[in-house]
Amino acid sequence: MTDNLIERAKGVLTSALVVHTDIVVKDAGGIYVEDVSGRRFMDFSSGLATVNTGHNHPKVVAAIKRQAGIFMHSGSIFHYEPVVLLAEKLRGITPPGMDMFFFSNSGAEAVEGAIKLARHHTGRQGVVAFVGGFHGRTYGSLSLTTSNILYRRKYQPVVPSVYHSPYPYCYRCFFGQRQDSCSMDCYRYLERLLKHLIPPDEVACIIIEPVLGEGGYVVPPAGFLNRLRDLCSRWDIMLVLDEVQAGMGRTGRWFASEHFGVIPDIMTIAKGIASGMPLSAVASRKDIMQAWPPGAHGTTFGGNPVSCAAAIATIDAIQEQGMLGNAAWVGEYALNRLRTIQASYDRIGDVRGLGLMIGIEFVKEGGPDPDGLRDILRRCLDKGLVLLECGVDRNIIRLAPPLLTTVAEMERGLDILEESLREAGAGR
Numbered sequence: 001m002t003d004n005l006i007e008r009a010k011g012v013l014t015s016a017l018v019v020h021t022d023i024v025v026k027d028a029g030g031i032y033v034e035d036v037s038g039r040r041f042m043d044f045s046s047g048l049a050t051v052n053t054g055h056n057h058p059k060v061v062a063a064i065k066r067q068a069g070i071f072m073h074s075g076s077i078f079h080y081e082p083v084v085l086l087a088e089k090l091r092g093i094t095p096p097g098m099d100m101f102f103f104s105n106s107g108a109e110a111v112e113g114a115i116k117l118a119r120h121h122t123g124r125q126g127v128v129a130f131v132g133g134f135h136g137r138t139y140g141s142l143s144l145t146t147s148n149i150l151y152r153r154k155y156q157p158v159v160p161s162v163y164h165s166p167y168p169y170c171y172r173c174f175f176g177q178r179q180d181s182c183s184m185d186c187y188r189y190l191e192r193l194l195k196h197l198i199p200p201d202e203v204a205c206i207i208i209e210p211v212l213g214e215g216g217y218v219v220p221p222a223g224f225l226n227r228l229r230d231l232c233s234r235w236d237i238m239l240v241l242d243e244v245q246a247g248m249g250r251t252g253r254w255f256a257s258e259h260f261g262v263i264p265d266i267m268t269i270a271k272g273i274a275s276g277m278p279l280s281a282v283a284s285r286k287d288i289m290q291a292w293p294p295g296a297h298g299t300t301f302g303g304n305p306v307s308c309a310a311a312i313a314t315i316d317a318i319q320e321q322g323m324l325g326n327a328a329w330v331g332e333y334a335l336n337r338l339r340t341i342q343a344s345y346d347r348i349g350d351v352r353g354l355g356l357m358i359g360i361e362f363v364k365e366g367g368p369d370p371d372g373l374r375d376i377l378r379r380c381l382d383k384g385l386v387l388l389e390c391g392v393d394r395n396i397i398r399l400a401p402p403l404l405t406t407v408a409e410m411e412r413g414l415d416i417l418e419e420s421l422r423e424a425g426a427g428r
């Protein structure tokens with residue numbers, strides 16, 4: 001059945017879609033994936049930061065099977081319980097005020113919904129996003145995405161009235177500043193943008209990832225998001241937090257914004273929400289959601305009953321198994337150990353993160369080192385550890401294992417990483 005699968009795939013699937021490994025899966029469970037030859041791999045990518053509860057969590061699998069036997073599709077024709085129950089549950093775990101939801105299928109779709117909601121609600125067109133951000137590949141979301149020029153090449157013109165300001169990426173500051181003497185020029189740039197390019201009273205929303213994902217697993221400096229919050233409140237601009245990658249427990253809290261004490265007007269959720277089943281959500285306040293008139297937005301597949309059942313089981317599993325606390329604890333362990341490793345390996349320029357959303361940046365002679373990183377990732381894969389890269393120069397490991405990874409498993413994973421670094425001669 002799986003003979004020559006990769007070759008067969010090349011014959012029928014477009015080369016535009018990059019598959020990151022040559023692993024042909026036979027089976028998966030928890031943090032492990034087994035290939036057709038019986039080799040087991042630790043998946044520290046969580047299938048692109050998505051299977052936060054691990055692969056095939058039994059509770060999620062049972063919920064999917066149960067719901068598939070009851071009712072599989074509504075197409076906005078019928079009412080069904082899972083979608084309401086899920087919204088009620090999400091209301092209990094999202095930041096205060098996020099109490100109404102619109103469900104769709106992917107992160108990009110949620111971002112599309114968020115932009116439309118912000119424009120509709122404010123009656124303004126302007127959207128401000130951040131250089132380095134990733135928000136999806138559909139035209140509206142692509143207009144915001146700037147994490148890599150590859151995603152935009154040959155697709156211009158994108159949606160108009162979108163402006164960009166640099167993401168606060170302290171290790172490689174756009175303004176050449178150092179963290180200890182930073183005067184937050186990135187925020188000043190944004191203020192200037194609102195004086196030179198678009199007035200704040202024409203801006204519908206400012207959209208930002210509370211922790212940068214695809215762009216490099218970057219944690220913004222203390223106070224940046226709070227300043228955005230103040231700016232938005234002053235000008236009645238909707239603050240949209242794109243929690244597609246950082247949300248659903250990835251950072252050791254339900255949502256990354258909790259680390260900064262910032263409450264958005266609109267929030268997007270996807271990836272980890274349903275443990276791999278296609279589902280996403282736009283969340284907002286009741287007054288904003290209720291002012292969105294019937295038919296102003298819609299979907300055929302969004303809020304699919306099976307996906308909603310998977311999401312309910314996902315939230316329950318995260319709560320019952322204490323996965324948030326575990327992610328915080330194992331993440332802290334990993335950060336400490338990685339900082340110790342960093343002291344012996346000059347190719348590791350920076351280690352940063354929150355919970356189990358950790359970036360390890362590879363450098364050489366002061367610049368990014370994508371070749372060095374590629375070599376390390378290959379060595380790790382040979383030893384049974386799946387890791388994924390990110391960042392505009394593809395020189396950053398995004399460490400994003402499932403939230404139930406134990407300290408012992410993390411230890412094993414980091415042993416493999418350290419062995420690979422040693423073999424590659426990346427030491428001082």
Ligand SMILES: Cc1ncc(COP(=O)(O)O)c(C=O)c1O
Binds near residue numbers: 106111
């Ligand atoms: C922050 C963020 N927003 C949006 C998206 C788009 O999600 P999707 O690939 O499900 O469309 C992603 C995907 O990586 C993401 O990380």
